Amino acid sequence: MQKQISVSGIQPTGTLHIGNYLGMLKGAVDLQNSGQYDCFYFIVDLHSLTGEFKAEEKRQQILEVAAGCLAAGLDPKQSTLFIQSHVPAHTELGWILNTITPMGELSRMTQYKDKADRMENNVGLFTYPVLMAADIFLYNASVVPVGDDQDQHVELARTIARKFNGRFGQTFVEPKAVHTTTPRVMSLDNPERKMSKSLPAGCIFIDDAPEVIKKKVMSAVTDSGSEVKYDPTNKPGVSNLLEITSALSGKEILELEILFTGKQYGEFKSYVAQVITDYFAPIRERKAKLLKNPEKVLKIFAAGSAKANKIAEKKLAEVYEKVGLI
Ligand code: AMP
Numbered sequence: 001m002q003k004q005i006s007v008s009g010i011q012p013t014g015t016l017h018i019g020n021y022l023g024m025l026k027g028a029v030d031l032q033n034s035g036q037y038d039c040f041y042f043i044v045d046l047h048s049l050t051g052e053f054k055a056e057e058k059r060q061q062i063l064e065v066a067a068g069c070l071a072a073g074l075d076p077k078q079s080t081l082f083i084q085s086h087v088p089a090h091t092e093l094g095w096i097l098n099t100i101t102p103m104g105e106l107s108r109m110t111q112y113k114d115k116a117d118r119m120e121n122n123v124g125l126f127t128y129p130v131l132m133a134a135d136i137f138l139y140n141a142s143v144v145p146v147g148d149d150q151d152q153h154v155e156l157a158r159t160i161a162r163k164f165n166g167r168f169g170q171t172f173v174e175p176k177a178v179h180t181t182t183p184r185v186m187s188l189d190n191p192e193r194k195m196s197k198s199l200p201a202g203c204i205f206i207d208d209a210p211e212v213i214k215k216k217v218m219s220a221v222t223d224s225g226s227e228v229k230y231d232p233t234n235k236p237g238v239s240n241l242l243e244i245t246s247a248l249s250g251k252e253i254l255e256l257e258i259l260f261t262g263k264q265y266g267e268f269k270s271y272v273a274q275v276i277t278d279y280f281a282p283i284r285e286r287k288a289k290l291l292k293n294p295e296k297v298l299k300i301f302a303a304g305s306a307k308a309n310k311i312a313e314k315k316l317a318e319v320y321e322k323v324g325l326i
Contacts, residue, residue: 006037007141007175009044009084009132012061013051015205016068018276019185019195022247023147027180029073031145039079040139040308041069043301046084046091047131050124051115066297068206071287076300084135086305089312093134094127096319100163101130101156109152133157137172138312144175148183149194168322182247188220191236207284210277217241217273218266228260228268238265245272248279 008028010020032039043065045058053061062083074081084090106112109129116125132153136144144154154177161172185195187202195203204216223235230253232239246253260268290297 003036003038004143005139005141005173006031006039006143006145006178007041007136007139008145009042009047009135010065010069011048011051012043012045012058012065013048013053014061014197015064015207016072017195017197018204018206018244018280019147021072021206022180022182022185022244024145024180025069025072025074026247027145027178028079030180031143031178032075032079033073037143040082040141041074041079042082042084042087042135042304042308043069044084044132044135047128050122050128063291063294063297066301067287067290067294068283070290070297070300071283072206076304080304080307081301082304082308083301086302087138087308087312089138089309089316090131090134093138093312093316093319094131096323097130097133097137097160097164098127100167101127101133101160105156105159106130109156111149111152129153129156130160133160136175137161138315139308140173140315141175142173143178145178145180147185147194148177148179151177171319171322180247182243185244186236186240188216188237188240191221191240204276206280207287208280210273210281213277213280214270214273217269217276220269222265222269226264228257228263228265230254230257238268241269241272245275249275 006028008024010016010024016025028039028041031037043062045062048061069081106126106129112126112128133156136157144150146154154175158174161174164172187193187195187199188204189202190199193199197203201216202220204213208216220241221237223237225235228238228242229235230239230242242253242256245251245256
C-alpha cells in the first residue's frame with residue numbers, strides 16, 4: 001500500500017530552539033519513526049532570505065540547522081533530507097503557483113502582516129506562502145507537521161491546490177497541517193508571545209548549556225499567586241512551563257500539578273530546568289559531534305537533494321504539461 005507523505009521545512013536562521021523542536025521537529029521525527037509515512041524534510045534556505053540576513057553567516061546557519069535536525073532524530077535512512085535551493089523545481093513550481101494565487105488571499109496572511117509591520121517589506125516575504133505551497137505539492141504530501149503559526153499557510157496551500165485542480169485537472173493533493181501536543185511554545189520572558197530567536201532571553205536553544213537553561217528558566221515570567229496550576233488564560237507563564245515539561249517528560253500535566261501541590265514556583269522551575277537539560281543533553285552532544293565534521297553533514301543533505309530532485313522534476317513536468325508548456 002502506498003504510504004502517506006509527510007513534508008516540512010525549517011529555516012536556517014540560527015540555532016534551533018525548543019519551540020522549533022516541540023512544535024515541529026519532534027512531530028516530524030515521530031511521523032518518520034512510525035514507519036507509516038514517506039517523509040521529506042528540508043532546510044528552507046530560500047525562505048530564510050525573506051528576513052534580514054548576512055550572506056557570510058548563511059552557510060554556517062545552514063550547517064547549524066542541518067546538524068540540529070540530524071541530532072534531533074531526523075534520519076537520512078528513513079527520510080529524504082535536503083536543502084530547498086538544491087532542488088530548483090521548488091522555485092519553478094512556485095512561479096506557476098504565483099500566477100494563479102489571488103493577491104487578496106496573500107494579503108490576509110497574518111504572519112506577513114506581523115512581519116511587514118516590523119521590517120522592511122520585500123516581495124519575497126509576501127509570496128513566501130506560495131513557495132511553501134510548491135514545497136508541499138512537489139512531493140504529493142498529505143500531512144505537514146508544523147507549529148500552529150503555519151496553519152494559515154497550509155490552509156492557503158489547500159486553496160491553491162483546489163484552484164489549480166479545478167482549472168487544470170486533478171494534480172495536487174490538498175495537504176493538512178498536523179500538530180504535536182505543543183503547537184505553540186511561548187517565550188519564557190513574555191508568555192503572551194511565541195518563543196522565537198528574536199526574543200533571546202525567553203528562548204531556550206536546543207544546545208544551550210545546563211547553566212544557561214537554568215538561568216533562563218529561573219527568570220521565566222510566572223504569574224501572580226503561587227500555585228502550579230494549568231490555566232492558560234490566567235496563568236500563561238506557568239501553563240507554558242507545564243506544557244513544555246509535560247511534552248519532554250512524558251508526564252501528564254495533571255501529574256505535574258499534583259507533584260507540585262503546596263510547593264513554590266522556585267522548586268517547580270528547578271524541576272523544569274532539569275527536565276529540559278536532561279532531555280536535550282544527548283541532542284546537544286550529537287550536534288557538537290556532527291559539527292566537527294561539516295562536510296559529512298553536507299554530504300548527507302546532498303544525497304537527499306539528489307533523491308528529491310528526481311521526484312520533484314517529475315511532478316514539475318506533470319504541471320508544465322497540464323498548463324500547456326511545451
Ligand atoms: P521556522 O524557523 O519559522 O522555519 O520554523 C520551523 C518550524 O518550527 C515551523 O513549523 C514553525 O511553525 C515551528 N515553530 C517556530 N517557533 C515555534 C514555537 N514557538 N512554538 C511552536 N512551533 C514553532
